[in-house]
Amino acid sequence: MHTFNQWGCVLALALWVSGSAMASTDTRLQPGQTVNASFTQAQQPTWTVQLKAGDLVQGRLQGDASLRLLDAQGQALRLLIDGQDQPREFIFIAERDGAYGLRAEALASRPQAAYALSLKQVISASEQKRTAAPLQSPTLRELQQQLAQGATSEGFWQARQQQGTPMVEAVAGQPGVALVTFLWRGARHNVRVFGAPSGNHDELQRLGDSDVWFRSYLLPASARLSYQMAPDVPASDDRRMILASTQRDPLNPNSFADGSGDPYLSRSRLELPAAPAQPWVAERLGVARGTLERKVLSSKLLGNQRDVYLYRPAQWQTGAKGQGLLVLFDAHAYTRQVPTPTILDNLIADGLIPPTAALIIANPSDLSRQQELPPNPQFARFMAEELMPWARQQGVAASAQRTVVAGSSYGGLASAYMGLKYPELFGNVLSMSGSYWWGREGEEPGWLTREYVKAPKQPLRFYLQSGLFEGPKILDTNRHLRDVLLAKGYPVEQVEYPAGHDYLQWRGSLPCGLISLIGKGRATLAQACVPGR
Structure with a gap:
């Protein structure tokens, strides 16, 4: 069993709390106000907000914590922020007049974290407008x-x-x-x-x-x-x-x-009935399961630290030839919405890829994701000079020809940038709905595509996936990058599915990209990887 599953159980237990009436620890919170606290305090506050039915409430929780909304009796209404995930903004609608509580909850992995809670604005129902749409069915x-x-x-x-x-x-x-x-x-x-x-x-x-x-x-x-x-x-x-x-x-x-x-x-x-199957996302009986460990990696180059989830397949042998390595961004999603360890277990068991380890890289915060994943030379240095040497120390190195750097959205953009900067480390780029519209401040969109135009051809292979429901910002820029890469002579597989900017699709695209890039007999993809027409 994955060690990550065991850690998740501990976290779930830590987040469970019984409802209790808001009493002596109640503290009023006003729009525009920010409060700071820490889980090292002996008594944890519940911040209260007085609302009218229909009020829209917008705020932010900064720090490693979850945030729960309570009613006037202290009973839990909903989880506004899941501290394991990236989003830190919260918005909700008050269903009735009265007091509401906001309670920060510690994560098992960060039991003494500090946090800042901001109430940005409250918009009354009278300020909210209304519109309509046509009938078809x-x-x-x-x-x-x-x-x-x-x-x-x-x-x-x-x-x-x-x-x-x-x-x-x-x-x-x-x-x-x-x-x-x-x-x-x-x-x-x-x-x-x-x-x-x-x-x-x-x-x-x-x-x-x-x-x-x-x-x-x-x-x-x-x-x-x-x-x-x-x-x-x-x-x-x-x-x-x-x-x-x-x-x-x-x-x-x-x-x-x-x-x-x-x-x-x-x-x-x-x-819909003709949607391609996603046969590798569910755990199967009889399939040897790898292990998943959460480790913390500090970066001198970036001045921060982050979680890195290290997956080793059951068949992994340190130093053995022919094995693969997946380097994947956005661990908050690719350990949860996309069950990456299970996908790798099943692909290996089906003989579709060689034994392949994985480094699933977390973002220190939602803001750092926006700063690091769009082409960032310092973050690229972290990947090449700190992450990959650390991976070798962990015994999960592989040749560049069998190393895949992968991600979705900004993560897809970052993957293509890593391949261009360090092809001697990352020989395969797996990009799902890559944000190739991105441009440096003051420049036109499509910066990375222009860099590929200017650069000499590198020893790289590409798998580019995008969704027909994503609009031209994603769809057209992915097609443009495909055309540039093909003109430069790169081996490229580019696929489009009737899907959106969506982890539900990306959990199917990830295994298909791995089969295409490092799979055994990769010239013929499994039927599940053929887009529906």
Whole structure:
């Protein structure tokens, strides 16, 4: 069993607390105020905020801690911030008038951490605007007629309870297309779908004055995405405002990334019938399991320290030839939403890749991620001069030809940059939805692509994946990089799936990229790695 699983159990136990009424430790918190505290204090405060129903609350918790929202009696309402993950901003909507509590909770790995809690703003319901969207679904048109004749929506919702949501309908004459309708019951003002196929935070429309809110999309029958629903939020293009009430779709039984168990932090999953299988993400009986250790690595070059998760497969032999190494960014996601150790266990067991170890690199903070992963020469030096020598000391070195540097979004951008800077260490680049739109301050977008144009060809292989739902910012810039690399003579496999900027897709793309780059017989990919048409 992975040692990481054991550590996770300890963490879960540390985070469990029983509800208790807010009493002597209550401290009022006002908009614009920041308070500081530490878990070394004998008595931990619960910060209180007086709110009206519908108020939108925005704030930030800085430090290694979780943050829980409490009601006036001190009972837990929801987990606003999971301290194991990167986001530190929080937003929520007050459901009723009264006092609310904000309680910081220590992580088992950081039992004496200090933290700073900021209440940025409170926006009243009267300041929040409203809009609408059009009707498409045949089923909803039928319901509209029934409502006009005096019927209720009860039968419609009973059917949704049995069949689940979103509602998927066939499209006449288009067997490769489905009409997908996202639904919400009973919002007061508006609803948005976060993670919509448009790549935006799309608004739902209310069906007359009923309790039915909806939005329909024509999608390829092979689409896959995860999403959240957001009822009663301001009509704003600010992503943070929508996050105030994002939560799982209550009528969709298929969830994703719900390790915390909190419906506000996890997502719902939509996989249409023709979506390629993801056969390597689930643990299997009879498969030898590697080990996962959390270690702390300090950097003199960067002046910080970070967790590095070290995975060794069951068959790993230090110094043996032909073994592989995966160097992967964003450990907060690739040890949780994407089960990297399990994926490697299964790929190795299926004989699709050689025994392959992994270094899964955490970000010291959400802000450091924005500073380090976009092309940063000092961070590249850390990777080459501190991380990789440390990896050799841990006994997980591999040749550049069998070393893959990988990541998604900024992590994909960083991977391509590491390959360009240090091809003698990282011979394979696995980029998922890489942020190749990025440009240095004062320069045009696409900086790294221009660097590849100028640089001589290096001994590198590439696997580039992007999603058809991500929009031109990602899709077009990935295609541009592909064209540049092919013109320079690099071996490149570039694939596009009907998916978004989404770990649900990336957990399938990671194994496919490994098969393509260091797999055994890599010229022919498994059927699961062929994008649906």
